Amino acid sequence: MRHQGNPWLTSNLFVLGIGILPALLMIGVLLYFTAWAFAFSFTDLALVGRKSVEWSWVGFDNFERLFTRRGFLESLWTTIYFVFFSAIVGQSLLGFILAASLRGMRGTLRTMIEVSIMLGWLVPDIVAAFLWSATTSDTGLINALIVVPLGFQPVNFINDYALAVVTIANIWKGTAWSYILFSAALDSISRELIEAAKVDGATMWQRVSLVILPIIRPHIATNMLFITIWTFTYFPLIFAMTGGGPGRQTETLAIFLYNQSFSRGNLGFGSAISVAMLLIVGGLSLIYLRMLREPT
Amino acid sequence: MQSGIVHSRLTALALTFMAIIWVSPFTWLLLNAFDTSSTGQLAWPTTPGVGNFVAAVSGDSGRQFINSVIIAAGTATLSVIVGIAAGYPLSRLNIPGRNAFLWALVLLRMLPAVGVLVPIYFAAQRAGLLNQLGVILALTILNLPFTLLLLKNFFDTVPIEIEEAAYVEGASLWQIVTFVVLPLSRAGIAVVWFFTFTSAWNEFLLPLIFARVQDAFPMSVGLYAAFGRQGAINYGFLAAYSIIYAAPAIAVYFLLRRNLNTGFAGVGVKG
Numbered sequence: 001m002r003h004q005g006n007p008w009l010t011s012n013l014f015v016l017g018i019g020i021l022p023a024l025l026m027i028g029v030l031l032y033f034t035a036w037a038f039a040f041s042f043t044d045l046a047l048v049g050r051k052s053v054e055w056s057w058v059g060f061d062n063f064e065r066l067f068t069r070r071g072f073l074e075s076l077w078t079t080i081y082f083v084f085f086s087a088i089v090g091q092s093l094l095g096f097i098l099a100a101s102l103r104g105m106r107g108t109l110r111t112m113i114e115v116s117i118m119l120g121w122l123v124p125d126i127v128a129a130f131l132w133s134a135t136t137s138d139t140g141l142i143n144a145l146i147v148v149p150l151g152f153q154p155v156n157f158i159n160d161y162a163l164a165v166v167t168i169a170n171i172w173k174g175t176a177w178s179y180i181l182f183s184a185a186l187d188s189i190s191r192e193l194i195e196a197a198k199v200d201g202a203t204m205w206q207r208v209s210l211v212i213l214p215i216i217r218p219h220i221a222t223n224m225l226f227i228t229i230w231t232f233t234y235f236p237l238i239f240a241m242t243g244g245g246p247g248r249q250t251e252t253l254a255i256f257l258y259n260q261s262f263s264r265g266n267l268g269f270g271s272a273i274s275v276a277m278l279l280i281v282g283g284l285s286l287i288y289l290r291m292l293r294e295p296t
Numbered sequence: 297m298q299s300g301i302v303h304s305r306l307t308a309l310a311l312t313f314m315a316i317i318w319v320s321p322f323t324w325l326l327l328n329a330f331d332t333s334s335t336g337q338l339a340w341p342t343t344p345g346v347g348n349f350v351a352a353v354s355g356d357s358g359r360q361f362i363n364s365v366i367i368a369a370g371t372a373t374l375s376v377i378v379g380i381a382a383g384y385p386l387s388r389l390n391i392p393g394r395n396a397f398l399w400a401l402v403l404l405r406m407l408p409a410v411g412v413l414v415p416i417y418f419a420a421q422r423a424g425l426l427n428q429l430g431v432i433l434a435l436t437i438l439n440l441p442f443t444l445l446l447l448k449n450f451f452d453t454v455p456i457e458i459e460e461a462a463y464v465e466g467a468s469l470w471q472i473v474t475f476v477v478l479p480l481s482r483a484g485i486a487v488v489w490f491f492t493f494t495s496a497w498n499e500f501l502l503p504l505i506f507a508r509v510q511d512a513f514p515m516s517v518g519l520y521a522a523f524g525r526q527g528a529i530n531y532g533f534l535a536a537y538s539i540i541y542a543a544p545a546i547a548v549y550f551l552l553r554r555n556l557n558t559g560f561a562g563v564g565v566k567g
Contacts, residue, residue, distance in 0.1 A: 008459065009388055012469045016385040023382030023444055026437045027397075030404055036415035045418075098314075101307050113311055116318040122546045124498040126516045127538040130523050131321040134531065141324050144337055172318065225406075233408035236500040240520050254410045262505055267414050274411040285406055 037278070040271035047265030055268070062272035072273065074248060075256040079232060082167060082252055087231035090171035092223060095178025100208075103186050114179075121176035129240035132169040133158055158241065162250045166238045173237060174230075178223055185219035186212070218292055225288040229281055253277055325535050334532030348536035356510055357537060360518035363428065364497055364541075367514050370432040371496035372489045375443045378436065379488065383447035384477060388456070398448070401441040409438050409501065417505055431506050431514075435496050443488050450484030451477065490548045497545055515541040 009016065041062055045055040066072040098117070102110050120128070135141035136157040143154040158165050189212060197211050213220070235254040238244070244251035244259060251259070253273065261270030328334040329348055331341030353361060386394060420430045454477055462472050478485070500516040507513050513521065519541060523534050 006388070006456065006460065006463070008463045008467070008469050008472055013389075015469065016389065019381035020385050021382075022378045023440060026378065026440050027401070027404065030412070030437055030440070031400075033412040033415040033419070036418075037412055040414055040418075098311075101311065109308060109311060109315075113315045113318075116315045118549070119322060119546065120318060122549050123538075123542045124500075124516060124545055126500055126519045127542045130519060130534060130538055131325060133523065134534075135321050135324060139337070141320065172321075229406055229408065233410050235410060236516070240500070240523075254408075257410055257413070258501075261414050262417075267418065271414045274414060277408065278411045281406070281408060281411075 034278075037271050037274050040268055041275045043268045043271075045267040045271075047262065047267055049265070052267075058268070062269050063276075065269060066272060066276060071248070071251075071256060071260075072253075072276070075251050075253045078163065078248075078250065079252040079254075081163065082170070082238075082250075083228060083231045086167040086170035087174065087227040088224065090167065091174045091178045091227055092220075094171065095175050095223075096182045098175070098179050099182035099186055100212075102183070117176045117179060120172050121174065123173075125173075125236035126240050128169065128173050129237050132165065132172070133241050136165050159246055162242050162246055166241055166250050169241065170231065170234070170237060174227065178227065181219055181223050182216070185216040189215055221288050221292040225285060225292070228284055228288070232281055232284070233277065325538060328531050329535035329539050331532055334530075334535065348532040349540065351533050352537040352540050357518065359511060360513050360515050361540065363512060364514040364516070367428055367431050367435070367499070367503070368493045368497040368544075370428070371435040371439065372493035374432060374436045375439050375492045376447075376485060376489050378440065379443040379447040380478070380485070383444055384451050384473065386444070387448045387451035398445070401445050405441040405445070412438075413501070413505070416502075420506065426506050426508065428507075428512065431499075431502050432496075434502055434506075435499060439492055439495065443492055446488050446491075447481075447484065450481045450488075453484075454480045487552060490552055494545050494548050 042057055042059060043055045044051055044058045044061075046052050098113070102113065123131075137143075138154045138156040138159075140157075142157060148154055194207060194211060197207050202210065233254050234252070235258065238250050238252060239255050239258065242250045244255040254277075257270055257273040257277070260266050260273060327341060330344050330346070332345040332347040333343045334341070334348070351357070385391070386398070391397075416434050420426050420434065423430075425433065458480070459472050459476055462476050467475070498516065499514075500520065503514045503517050504520070507517055510518075510521070515537070519534070519537055522537065523529060
């Protein structure tokens with residue numbers, strides 16, 4: 001074992017080793033669970049009943065069911081819609097625009113905006129779900145404040161436009177992360193560089209696309225990586241707002257997984273869904289990580 | 297230059313408008329929480345009072361608050377202890393395979409919790425851990441890649457020369473760790489503790505599948521159960537409950553605002 005020749009460490013290697021042990025054990029358990037999820041996906045294990053004890057191997061049946069039965073592909077599509085519009089377009093773009101327009105701005109307006117978008121980020125998921133269910137119901141804030149005074153019939157947004165409402169709720173909830181990340185990224189660009197581009201006659205669009213974006217590219221990739229993974233597997237907000245409904249309109253993969261595993265009790269099929277999710281998330285991560293490493 | 301001023305005024309106007317939209321749900325929340333006869337409308341309280349808050353801390357709701365505190369503080373404390381015990385050796389020793397292990401942690405951090413939900417439930421059921429202890433253990437395990445990486449990074453910033461000096465003065469390993477290393481990485485440990493506390497406080501999915509009776513619900517599941525229930529919705533109570541539930545998470549952030557920035561820097565994907 002190599003060491004830096006620090007006697008208080010080298011004479012206590014045993015104690016230090018004992019210290020690492022619990023963490024090693026827990027990481028081992030996590031890896032073991034992951035392996036287990038893979039193994040379960042080839043069984044017909046159930047939550048209750050006979051098949052919760054006398055389960056058997058069923059080969060690729062569960063994976064076949066992903067594509068032959070209704071549910072998985074629809075959920076995948078809903079998830080892609082949700083990730084694309086709420087995270088990639090909504091949070092990222094809005095976060096970037098906010099970071100760019102608040103850059104160099106000081107004073108109460110900036111503080112006010114930062115605090116208000118941070119509040120969205122900080123409130124627990126279920127509080128956000130309650131707020132948005134209450135404000136978008138047929139007697140809620142939007143109807144009372146805008147729709148009814150304008151002389152229209154109240155609209156039950158949460159029911160009639162469920163997917164759009166949860167998408168907007170997630171933009172409200174999550175933009176702060178992208179904002180903070182882009183704000184830090186923009187701060188790292190020197191003012192002289194942008195001034196120089198301005199002097200050389202670059203338009204605002206050229207300054208953004210040819211100077212700023214290439215510099216903050218790693219930050220964009222990092223941001224994409226995190227928000228895609230989070231949003232792809234995000235469960236509480238949508239579940240508490242709609243439960244996946246009405247019908248299956250807002251049943252993203254995380255909710256589909258929950259419903260199949262714990263409402264229907266098909267743990268084997270549920271595991272196949274989680275394996276599929278892990279593979280998709282893994283694939284997306286690889287793409288983003290490549291984007292992160294590639295030299296500009 | 298005139299157009300520049302007009303332009304910036306328009307930007308300011310748009311930003312103000314956005315800020316108003318962003319905080320309007322909170323305005324609604326506050327007004328309803330302090331209205332004892334709330335109807336869920338955006339209106340000045342007709343019978344202002346703190347009755348809703350009293351209701352939200354008594355009976356089942358009070359029990360749920362305590363459950364949340366137990367789960368969040370338990371998870372944070374256990375994570376920090378396990379993280380320190382492993383983070384210090386990992387930071388100081390050149391153990392073979394250390395880098396591979398750290399990279400494995402980075403990858404595990406990306407792992408979505410829902411992906412291992414079924415095995416976690418299954419294992420907890422078999423081990424008789426479908427209770428708060430089970431939630432604490434499961435959350436600690438799921439958070440460990442994150443806390444361990446963060447703590448290791450904080451220990452890396454403690455100069456080893458100070459430890460050397462303490463050793464020369466005759467301090468033992470135990471004394472070096474408790475009197476030199478831990479005090480110097482106090483800020484980092486606090487960040488990790490509060491960060492884990494907040495994420496366990498907000499956690500919904502695990503308690504949802506682990507907690508079987510209303511007595512065992514933390515606030516996340518309690519709030520969900522209360523507004524998901526059919527029938528008349530008591531907006532005033534739910535608003536007060538939401539405020540009490542959200543307050544610790546928000547308070548932690550504003551208390552640690554400066555420290556958190558260094559924390560975020562420490563968890564970059566550099567590993």
